[in-house]
Amino acid sequence: MRKFFTLFLAALLVLSAVPTMAEEPITIGVVYKQTGNPFFQAAVSGFEEAAGELGFEFIHNGPADSSNEGQIQIIEGYIQQEVDAIAISANDAAGVVSVLQTAMDAGIKVVSWDSAVNPEGRNLNIDPSVAENIGRVLVEEIAAQIGGEGQIAILSAGATMDNQNTWIAYMQEELAKEEYAGIELVTIVYGDDLTDKSYQEMQGLIDSYPDLKGVVSPTTVGIAAAATCIQDNGLTGQIKLTGLGLPSEMAEYITAGVCEGMYLWNPIDLGYCAAYACVALVDGEIEGAIGETFEAGRLGAIEIRDDGNGNPFSVVGDPYRFTAENIDEWKDVY
Numbered sequence: 221m222r223k224f225f226t227l228f229l230a231a232l233l234v235l236s237a238v239p240t241m242a243e244e245p246i247t248i249g250v251v252y253k254q255t256g257n258p259f260f261q262a263a264v265s266g267f268e269e270a271a272g273e274l275g276f277e278f279i280h281n282g283p284a285d286s287s288n289e290g291q292i293q294i295i296e297g298y299i300q301q302e303v304d305a306i307a308i309s310a311n312d313a314a315g316v317v318s319v320l321q322t323a324m325d326a327g328i329k330v331v332s333w334d335s336a337v338n339p340e341g342r343n344l345n346i347d348p349s350v351a352e353n354i355g356r357v358l359v360e361e362i363a364a365q366i367g368g369e370g371q372i373a374i375l376s377a378g379a380t381m382d383n384q385n386t387w388i389a390y391m392q393e394e395l396a397k398e399e400y401a402g403i404e405l406v407t408i409v410y411g412d413d414l415t416d417k418s419y420q421e422m423q424g425l426i427d428s429y430p431d432l433k434g435v436v437s438p439t440t441v442g443i444a445a446a447a448t449c450i451q452d453n454g455l456t457g458q459i460k461l462t463g464l465g466l467p468s469e470m471a472e473y474i475t476a477g478v479c480e481g482m483y484l485w486n487p488i489d490l491g492y493c494a495a496y497a498c499v500a501l502v503d504g505e506i507e508g509a510i511g512e513t514f515e516a517g518r519l520g521a522i523e524i525r526d527d528g529n530g531n532p533f534s535v536v537g538d539p540y541r542f543t544a545e546n547i548d549e550w551k552d553v554y
Contacts (some may be wrong), residue, residue, distance in 0.1 A: 249298030250280035254359035266491025286548035288315035305498035309334035313382035317341030344508040355390025365460035369402035370433030375438040418445035437463035471551035483539040
């Protein structure tokens with residue numbers, strides 16, 4: 221009996237000496253609209269910052285051509301790699317739903333950010349700002365720049381991009397107000413978030429509308445291409461320009477007067493918030509339901525709201541106006 225007891229104690233000692241297997245860190249697969257886009261490069265740095273605080277791992281990729289098909293292939297790869305969460309800025313709100321439903325069926329949490337996925341294809345959406353406010357401030361800006369009268373055009377990204385279309389819809393709603401009766405929206409063109417195509421579309425606007433007074437481009441690629449084209453045509457000050465742009469890319473055009481004022485949120489904060497939302501979902505701290513809140517590090521508590529149609533979303537912040545007076549403070553940030 222004593223011998224058995226001695227062997228039992230020895231066994232316990234051996235078992236206690238075996239190290240406990242450490243829990244594997246959460247892995248997030250990040251999908252953005254396009255590789256090489258500085259906006260998304262900045263957003264990735266937000267994921268990096270959050271990873272340093274929360275200890276998760278992440279991989280990131282996007283198609284070179286801003287295509288829905290390219291994003292689907294990346295998502296399929298993430299499913300095969302058995303990531304814990306997918307964070308996506310969608311090129312096509314409906315086009316990725318099926319593959320993301322496959323991901324969710326496999327237990328993967330899905331968060332859309334910057335550009336929403338349709339509700340049935342994600343657990344939660346992180347908006348950079350309230351869409352209605354974005355549409356309103358862009359109309360207010362271009363109206364002020366052209367003195368409330370004249371023809372304007374919109375140079376968008378892709379025709380299927382949900383965020384672009386939502387902002388444009390609110391712009392059109394704002395333009396329908398009596399105070400903007402002197403402004404005519406002549407057309408909407410699409411540069412697909414490609415620099416060369418956006419430049420060509422801007423050139424087409426110049427050629428087709430000799431009385432054009434202003435252009436709104438709610439895309440970082442489009443506004444930079446439009447600014448270059450306006451400057452190349454010697455039309456600085458004649459065709460006004462606003463939209464959503466990166467300070468690092470637009471500083472020279474703002475200083476030169478090609479663009480008097482533009483807007484953007486902080487893409488670093490956007491990626492940072494999306495990362496915290498992914499971890500909260502994977503850890504079971506939230507389900508993505510309206511009324512819940514999650515902690516997002518330096519951003520504080522983030523509330524999950526109702527988008528007006530019963531779908532959950534969260535907001536990072538409001539757009540910020542960049543002008544010649546403040547651009548030097550921001551051009552080296554992102």
